[in-house]
Amino acid sequence: MLDTSKRVVIVGLGLLGGRYALGLTRAGFAVDGIDRSPEAVEFALKEGYIQRGAAENFAPLLAEAGYVVLGLYPTALLDWLKQYGGLLPAGCLVTDTCGVKTGVVDAAQALMPEGVEFIGSHPMAGKEVSGVTNAHLVDFAPANFIITPTEKNTEAGLTFAWSLAETLGFQHITTLTPAEHDQMIGYVSQLTHAIAVSLMCASDNGRLAEYTGDSFRDLTRIARINAQMWAELFLWNRDNLMKEIDQFEGALTQLRACLERGDREELEAMFRLSTQRRAVFDKKQ
Amino acid sequence: MLDTSKRVVIVGLGLLGGRYALGLTRAGFAVDGIDRSPEAVEFALKEGYIQRGAAENFAPLLAEAGYVVLGLYPTALLDWLKQYGGLLPAGCLVTDTCGVKTGVVDAAQALMPEGVEFIGSHPMAGKEVSGVTNAHLVDFAPANFIITPTEKNTEAGLTFAWSLAETLGFQHITTLTPAEHDQMIGYVSQLTHAIAVSLMCASDNGRLAEYTGDSFRDLTRIARINAQMWAELFLWNRDNLMKEIDQFEGALTQLRACLERGDREELEAMFRLSTQRRAVFDKKQ
Numbered sequence: 001m002l003d004t005s006k007r008v009v010i011v012g013l014g015l016l017g018g019r020y021a022l023g024l025t026r027a028g029f030a031v032d033g034i035d036r037s038p039e040a041v042e043f044a045l046k047e048g049y050i051q052r053g054a055a056e057n058f059a060p061l062l063a064e065a066g067y068v069v070l071g072l073y074p075t076a077l078l079d080w081l082k083q084y085g086g087l088l089p090a091g092c093l094v095t096d097t098c099g100v101k102t103g104v105v106d107a108a109q110a111l112m113p114e115g116v117e118f119i120g121s122h123p124m125a126g127k128e129v130s131g132v133t134n135a136h137l138v139d140f141a142p143a144n145f146i147i148t149p150t151e152k153n154t155e156a157g158l159t160f161a162w163s164l165a166e167t168l169g170f171q172h173i174t175t176l177t178p179a180e181h182d183q184m185i186g187y188v189s190q191l192t193h194a195i196a197v198s199l200m201c202a203s204d205n206g207r208l209a210e211y212t213g214d215s216f217r218d219l220t221r222i223a224r225i226n227a228q229m230w231a232e233l234f235l236w237n238r239d240n241l242m243k244e245i246d247q248f249e250g251a252l253t254q255l256r257a258c259l260e261r262g263d264r265e266e267l268e269a270m271f272r273l274s275t276q277r278r279a280v281f282d283k284k285q
Numbered sequence: 286m287l288d289t290s291k292r293v294v295i296v297g298l299g300l301l302g303g304r305y306a307l308g309l310t311r312a313g314f315a316v317d318g319i320d321r322s323p324e325a326v327e328f329a330l331k332e333g334y335i336q337r338g339a340a341e342n343f344a345p346l347l348a349e350a351g352y353v354v355l356g357l358y359p360t361a362l363l364d365w366l367k368q369y370g371g372l373l374p375a376g377c378l379v380t381d382t383c384g385v386k387t388g389v390v391d392a393a394q395a396l397m398p399e400g401v402e403f404i405g406s407h408p409m410a411g412k413e414v415s416g417v418t419n420a421h422l423v424d425f426a427p428a429n430f431i432i433t434p435t436e437k438n439t440e441a442g443l444t445f446a447w448s449l450a451e452t453l454g455f456q457h458i459t460t461l462t463p464a465e466h467d468q469m470i471g472y473v474s475q476l477t478h479a480i481a482v483s484l485m486c487a488s489d490n491g492r493l494a495e496y497t498g499d500s501f502r503d504l505t506r507i508a509r510i511n512a513q514m515w516a517e518l519f520l521w522n523r524d525n526l527m528k529e530i531d532q533f534e535g536a537l538t539q540l541r542a543c544l545e546r547g548d549r550e551e552l553e554a555m556f557r558l559s560t561q562r563r564a565v566f567d568k569k570q
Contacts, residue, residue, distance in 0.1 A: 256531075
């Protein structure tokens, strides 16, 4: 269980940071918020997501922090820690919301001052919208929450991350190593976004919009993408993602070869394999 | 308007043929059904989709036909016309439900006996299920109905196809040439199915099912595929589909190259283009 007498500081009042602030305030915590944008801080104050906020001079709020959530993209997160990490008070527990973990968790842990523990976590609850003004639209209940502990973490750190996820309403909470997490996310999230984006970039077929049905719309929904965030996620995980793209491209090339030589038998075999494998994903829904 | 005093014969009581029978019966037509499967005929009779049915000896039913719908896959459709087309009575109007048109419409028109007009059409209302027992699940209202007339068609033929679509409840009815249709379907339907199938065939990642979210499930829903039907559709339209695959693969290769050289700027440019193009598809929903 989290200790509601400890103050929470959210660093980065974006879509997820804002939603954490809202959820933790509702759960009875005293939540403060930090963001370089005065508008984001003002919005969070006005909506009652936070009790106190700061767009500069972060030291007073951080000095009182018992729990800290870094709601920043990977590059900004490490930059922030380099500049302000020393302000984190001994004894506080810190986590993040980044969608990639290798290179982020180790580096963040190395930047912690004495007596401060960082444990990585990833709330898999993104949307096609961004910013604190959309935070109330995020639904954590059906989403996965992945905790990525390392040998640097303690039982107390793990319990903090797990309780945070429970408090926020996540129903599926699991732990993976940072490497396992990034391999998984390369497949279930990044590859599918790479495919949807490539499909849109391949040709300018807006004139065909009137003919599209559910299958096209479902497949391309995620092609509306937050360019800055996804560039970060893709580049921070590029080795895994390139490997997934290569495997996918291999299968697509195989399918195209079936077409080229009119190989109905192998084409049907691919369709049967596809159907059989997809059924597994339905069962575990 | 269709003439309800004319009898309708549905050839092929599958998912769409069955749904046409159900819809036309509800609209007040006397509908008969032909299928090589006695079980399909029996089901359609029992459910009241058709008044009379035949799994062999088709001549008596066809002799009375005013309107005929061929609910068969392309290869089976042309085979059936070669064998039984001569039984179609002069004056009757014939259409189909095939998802590809080039090579089907011309060939079908060439196989019509004197005084019988064939006009191609495509109800874009497929589902991941098949067979007459699932026909009641098909919803025509949100689907596109494409009519593909040729120079062989008359005003009467076009009116028949248009009125048929209206009677069945389609709200979006348009005409395209067979070539335009196949180019369009190669992009909005076949390419997306090829992508979903390839993604499933690329790797056996069922162990990751617990981590998948909406985006993965939406993108791969159509990977559960009727192997025989889709092999037909892909192979009958393989030139268009191979061209679409090549264009898509070009964009994916471009994205992968951005990753390889860490080109954040071009990656973000692709994301912005993708977002902008996808927005057009939302507007026309």
